Amino acid sequence: MQQQASLVEYGARRVIITITAIVCALLEIVDTTIVNVALNDMKGNLGTTMTEVGWVITAYAIGNVIVVPMTSWLSQQFGRRNYFAASIMLFTFCSFLCGNATGIWELVAFRFLQGIGGGALLVTSQTIITESYPPEKRGMAQAIYGMGVIIGPTLGPPLGGYIVDNFSWPYIFYINIPIGIIATLLTLQFVRSPKYAEKSKAKDVDWWGIALLATAVGSLQYVLEKGHDDDWFSSGTIILLTVTAVFGLFFFIWRELSFRKPIVELRVLQNGNLRVGTILSFIMGFGLYGSTFIIPLYTQATLGWTAQQAGMLMIPSALTTAFMMPIIGQMLQKGVKQQYLVALGMLIFFIYSFWGYKILTPDTDSHAFFWMLIVRGLGMGMLFIPVTTLALSTLKGQQIGQGAAFTGMMRQLGGSFGVAAITTYLARKNEVHRNDLVSHLNINDLDVQQRVSGMQHAFISKGMTPDVALKSAYKALEYNIMKQAAVLSYMDVFLGLGLMFLICIPFVLMVKSNKGKKIDLSEAMH
Template identity: 60%
Template sequence: METTENVLVEYGFRRIIITVTAVICALLELIDTTIVNVALNDMRGNLGATINEIAWVITAYSLANVIIVPMTSWLSQQFGRRNYFVASVLIFTICSFLCGNANSIWELVIFRFIQGLGGGALLVTSQTIITESWPKEKRAIAQGIYTLGIIIGPTIGPTLGGYLVDNFSWRIIFYINIPIGILAAMLALQYVRSPVYEQKRPANQVDWLGIFLLTVGVSSLQYVLEKGQEDDWFSSKLIIALTTSAVLGIICFIWRQLEYKYPIVELRVLKNTNLRLGVILTFIIGFGLFGTTFVIPLYTQSLLGWTALQSGLLLLPGTLFVAVVIAVVAQIIQRGMQEKYLIVMGMIVFFIYGYWSYHLLALQTGSGNLFWVLIIRGLGLGLMYVPVTNMSLSTLDGKQIAQGAALSGMVRQLGASFGVALISTFVSRQMQQHRIDLVSHISVSDPVVMQRVTLLSARFQARGYDAANARQAAYTSLENIIQSQSTLLSYMDVFLWVGALFLVCVPFVLIFVKKSKRRMSLADAPGD
């Protein structure tokens, strides 16, 4: 006799269509998270916005994402999985058109926020749909396919965005979503099914207070993480107020969800040990992945003088290599290897990536030097991501899968936000410290320093500068060299410390992560 969960398992052509549709939708959301980064200058000039105003194009989307992601399981239950998924695709697609058509900065920000509400739902619901469409013994492959989208999306975004902005217009980065979104919505209507266990709650059972507390808590936290460094953290009264709001909102939200009979987010599902450990590891991986990915374009563009397109292309080979690693890892897990050993190998490889990067980065590093270190990065990510996502959901059934996916999605988003926020602050502080250290070793009485100043002065005089201006230009050039060196040293520190973080986590994974118990029923047996 088939269980409710087994009824959702698909085979053959239907499974292929559903999986491809879900992955495309997840990719749309992730690409749109990063694709606008390279278009901000063009948007600012076209819409007459300030730097602070244009930053809201990114912030609004992130805020919407982090608000909606934990509520996706409940919203699916209220409206039906298929209906909610299709509605999210349409919201995302329609708002893509409206963003491309925006004529003012705040019009664009509003549409980006609404687009983020649709996009955040796509990411988590796609994972749930893929997981439930595959039988349990093949879920490692399913999670591998989903993970591929998670890793490829943020990498493709800047590359695609750079190409479209350079050759067309910033509006095209939104318009390209429209035909894909329409096709995805049609396929979802035709093939995606809603679980029968999802029943709509009456209006008097809706946890409106929980929704309010969640919105206040996570949106305040996300804003603090996005803008904290820019506003100099706790020297800003707004950051202090929002930090207080985030702490109180999240604490009250957790209390409400554990006490209320009909919670908006089912936190009790974290009693599942695999999910609980998976959520922690997801946060750490999100922190390391997005934190170091954030630094690589800064390094290549600010110190090496590369374009956004060149920086994006640099990441592509390593990302494509991840696809190969994911396919192999999924097969290894399916054959019975414990996830924790693969996670440990991935963490050790990621440490090697960080340590190697620390020693490799220089002001003259070429793309050939960076190629292999990014291949190692891809190997580490592939070894970690699939086992973690598979372990997190492997022992969940029924609606717990959607609840677990929602929590994992929220934590991944917060891990990325924490990574970018803390690493950007770390870079800023380390730059100052390294500058102080470098300047302390420079003295006008040092013959080597004065020889360098004299050489630089001669070069400027050869360009037509008089003696006084050439001397001043030489000192300015020396200051720029010091600034570049201190920036480089701070980036090097990031890779070393992030690598060390993963190495420290190895014994904890070995001790606390247990073998997943994969249960199979006769209903899982049909062939593909």
């Protein structure tokens, strides 16, 4: 405990450390979604296909997920301050290389390296913030960090849309450079490392564990990101990588449980609360990234909004979450049980999802989304800190950092699973709803004939010949059917997401409390 107390900061120094850590976490998270709106420009500029350009997102995610579980070990090897500063430098330098890339695979390679630097920024910044605050203020420290994590994915699309509309796509990477340089200098000047036990010697390093983890997680991430594009198991590559992921994971678990100094301490999962917290982190990632993915997709593809308009829509939700974070931090500090907050957050997220299910139409007005997204912001605000503290509440000492690595990785993987599952589900449901709608259209039906005739006359009045006008009327009818099928598919996704959260509530309430002890997040994350 003495060593922990020595890391507590006060006054201006603590403010500088907090800002530096939050800026680094935001850099990492914003970069996960900022490229989404620039893919089209990259495709044209680099002369590549949409499938290939999708690798710009995939490579970053793979780099992220591989490095997250190793962060605790790497911090001990090199000292937290050095490792954090080196990660910022790697991230910043790779941002410069990404902006200068002249070919798609060059850009993908630099994005992978940027993801390796970025994964460390996200997880180490949380530990730095938490340990800079005295124990009684650590709920607030979690709240400050949580604001960045929840707001980050939402800031990406509007910021990316603005930069792409007003400048060009390399600038979405160049904006990281001045921020990265300042953050590196502040880290080297102000951040301190805890005193760790002796470092592992080369022969004690779990090289096989590192290789198996990278292989298993990298393969799994590829399958999730690319499965839909390659039609899942009709692709030889997807089958091969699925088998690789399964065997890689099996041998990784065996290695970590038998090696004397494992890179990821799996035994910590014997703790019941941590197991529940890890599952809840996965579900939270599924909901957070899934809903951040589906709303801009719906508004752009179905309602025809621009990338910037779609991104701006999410801002009230993010601000609501930011407003909620300190309040939740205070409630936890006063001893309110995490289970109740998590259960309430899940219920609110269900209400948001059901609301979305009810209001979607082929021409939903932007005002209809406002209060629904405010409710989403409330729900997410009530989930992030309580889920983290619930997972770590019955762990002690070094286990806290090890356990937190799992919650961080599972949140990222939950997001990947969410996006992959939603994409596949939408494609399948689109086909089902389209066939269902077409089966109800009978060309001999008087209503259908009148509708087609009305559209034909409208096209004739615009100067078309009767036969061309008739073809155009049928095309317009087909377009309306496709649009209606898409809306029905989005409605199904909203309802499915909501039900997933609703089903979890009884299980959350069954989790045991850590009675008589306020949660100390002294080594809170990674």
